[in-house]
Amino acid sequence: MGFFDRVKKAFGGGKAESTEPTEKKATVAADDTENSASGSTTADLSTSETVSATGQAASTSATTEKSVVTQTSLTNENKQADEQSALPAAEQAASDSAAPESSDQSLTSQATKLATQASTVATSAANETSTTSVDAESTSESLVTPTSVVSATSETSATTTTDETTTDYDRGLAKSRHGFAARLNEFLAGFRSVDEDFFEDLEGMLIEADVGFETAMTISNQLRDEVKLQNAKTKKQVGLVIVEKMVDLYGDAGAEEDNQLHFAAPTAGPTVFLFVGVNGAGKTTTVGKLSAQLKAEGKKVLLAACDTFRAGAIEQLAEWARRVGVDIVKSEPGADPASVAFEAVKKAKAENYDVLLVDTAGRLQNKVNLMNELAKMKRVIVRELPAAPQEVLLVLDASTGQNALNQAKQFQATTDVTGIVLTKLDGSSKGGIVIAIRNELHLPVKLVGLGEHVGDLQAFNAEKFVYGLFKGLIDEAAN
Numbered sequence: 001m002g003f004f005d006r007v008k009k010a011f012g013g014g015k016a017e018s019t020e021p022t023e024k025k026a027t028v029a030a031d032d033t034e035n036s037a038s039g040s041t042t043a044d045l046s047t048s049e050t051v052s053a054t055g056q057a058a059s060t061s062a063t064t065e066k067s068v069v070t071q072t073s074l075t076n077e078n079k080q081a082d083e084q085s086a087l088p089a090a091e092q093a094a095s096d097s098a099a100p101e102s103s104d105q106s107l108t109s110q111a112t113k114l115a116t117q118a119s120t121v122a123t124s125a126a127n128e129t130s131t132t133s134v135d136a137e138s139t140s141e142s143l144v145t146p147t148s149v150v151s152a153t154s155e156t157s158a159t160t161t162t163d164e165t166t167t168d169y170d171r172g173l174a175k176s177r178h179g180f181a182a183r184l185n186e187f188l189a190g191f192r193s194v195d196e197d198f199f200e201d202l203e204g205m206l207i208e209a210d211v212g213f214e215t216a217m218t219i220s221n222q223l224r225d226e227v228k229l230q231n232a233k234t235k236k237q238v239g240l241v242i243v244e245k246m247v248d249l250y251g252d253a254g255a256e257e258d259n260q261l262h263f264a265a266p267t268a269g270p271t272v273f274l275f276v277g278v279n280g281a282g283k284t285t286t287v288g289k290l291s292a293q294l295k296a297e298g299k300k301v302l303l304a305a306c307d308t309f310r311a312g313a314i315e316q317l318a319e320w321a322r323r324v325g326v327d328i329v330k331s332e333p334g335a336d337p338a339s340v341a342f343e344a345v346k347k348a349k350a351e352n353y354d355v356l357l358v359d360t361a362g363r364l365q366n367k368v369n370l371m372n373e374l375a376k377m378k379r380v381i382v383r384e385l386p387a388a389p390q391e392v393l394l395v396l397d398a399s400t401g402q403n404a405l406n407q408a409k410q411f412q413a414t415t416d417v418t419g420i421v422l423t424k425l426d427g428s429s430k431g432g433i434v435i436a437i438r439n440e441l442h443l444p445v446k447l448v449g450l451g452e453h454v455g456d457l458q459a460f461n462a463e464k465f466v467y468g469l470f471k472g473l474i475d476e477a478a479n
């Protein structure tokens with residue numbers, strides 16, 4: 001069965017649950033040989049935990065800073081449900097102008113950004129004290145059903161959670177869905193017959209949707225036969241054949257892809273994840289969100305503020321640490337990032353942390369410096385912990401489209417990237433980039449950012465992603 005048919009069978013027509021075991025299993029695998037025996041657990045990604053307080057109130061070096069952050073209603077803005085289908089023509093207009101496609105940051109907006117990000121963790125300001133501990137219970141309570149990115153515990157909650165995460169993908173991809181539908185509708189509006197012009201326009205439409213040049217060409221070439229083959233005559237049929245082909249190609253290309261985050265074996269910890277990527281891609285935010293989710297799973301988490309280049313970055317990460325209630329190793333702006341990494345690894349080892357999340361700079365004086373710095377940081381980590389880092393995660397801003405692909409190619413050339421975190425999908429109309437990443441970069445997407453809320457960082461699930469992107473059309477095909 002092709003990938004399109006699998007997704008259709010699992011979700012089509014509004015089904016919330018997979019009817020066959022097509023869901024990827026989230027294997028929390030240890031990186032080395034000890035792994036298979038003891039260090040790996042397998043869990044259905046569709047299952048998630050309802051976060052419960054673990055009672056591990058972590059003390060943090062950042063908590064001496066005191067700030068009161070007012071909770072905002074970001075969630076509502078980011079989670080406007082969309083019930084529109086992919087093909088009908090009227091749907092697209094509003095969405096493309098809704099959210100900014102660029103993520104430029106300025107120092108002057110830093111305070112607002114900090115407040116916004118911290119508020120998504122939503123710890124009650126009233127609980128704040130000037131002591132050095134954060135109340136784990138109130139923090140945990142405030143995380144609105146974050147789906148576990150690495151593990152799952154409750155078999156019984158599977159149905160509900162499949163619903164929830166599918167809905168999260170659905171909401172997070174609304175803009176992309178509208179964007180693609182708009183392009184497809186525009187393209188089909190001019191459809192008369194399947195001729196050379198048709199294929200040229202098709203290629204243009206797909207490239208615009210950010211599926212990538214090579215992918216656009218492959219789809220177009222393969223469809224030359226198939227549109228006729230399948231006797232597609234009406235616009236709707238043609239649209240369906242195009243999407244079906246695109247989805248099947250995507251599924252085939254990912255057959256061997258490992259989308260799971262890898263953790264050190266229990267006895268070989270701590271696990272180290274290094275986050276790299278350009279300025280503003282969402283590294284700090286991702287580290288913050290992930291720390292909250294890992295902590296909620298009972299893990300002892302340490303953050304390392306290795307972006308010493310941008311003064312605000314240290315403060316931003318410290319704010320996340322304080323709010324989430326995890327520890328942080330930081331230094332003064334301008335300090336050597338590798339020395340911060342060294343201190344963090346030392347602390348993580350000595351104090352038995354489970355996971356160390358390392359935030360790095362997105363910009364230095366120039367690209368060569370940046371890449372050299374990352375290499376140096378990695379050397380320091382490996383010297384102290386030979387099996388680490390278990391993941392080097394390249395954070396890409398989905399809304400930057402082809403730019404993100406170019407950035408990825410540069411990072412890939414100099415750094416051993418193990419996976420992609422694709423952020424801001426909620427603010428992008430070009431979710432097609434996921435297709436380009438798989439087909440052109442051959443790097444697995446491991447996490448996706450579907451909004452600014454902590455729970456909006458999700459383990460990547462290809463089936464849900466495809467359904468979120470082409471929901472209307474898949475539902476129609478299923479009925």
Ligand SMILES: Nc1nc2c(ncn2[C@@H]2O[C@H](COP(=O)(O)OP(=O)(O)OP(=O)(O)O)[C@@H](O)[C@H]2O)c(=O)[nH]1
Pocket residue numbers: 103105113117277278279280281282283284285286307310313360361362363395423424425426427448449450451452456
């Ligand atoms: N809507 C949305 N916004 C996001 C997402 N991830 C990050 N952001 C926002 O993107 C902006 C930049 O994020 P940062 O985490 O500061 O980016 P960075 O890569 O750490 O940037 P530098 O520290 O300058 O290298 C912030 O305003 C975040 O709130 C997401 O998935 N969705």
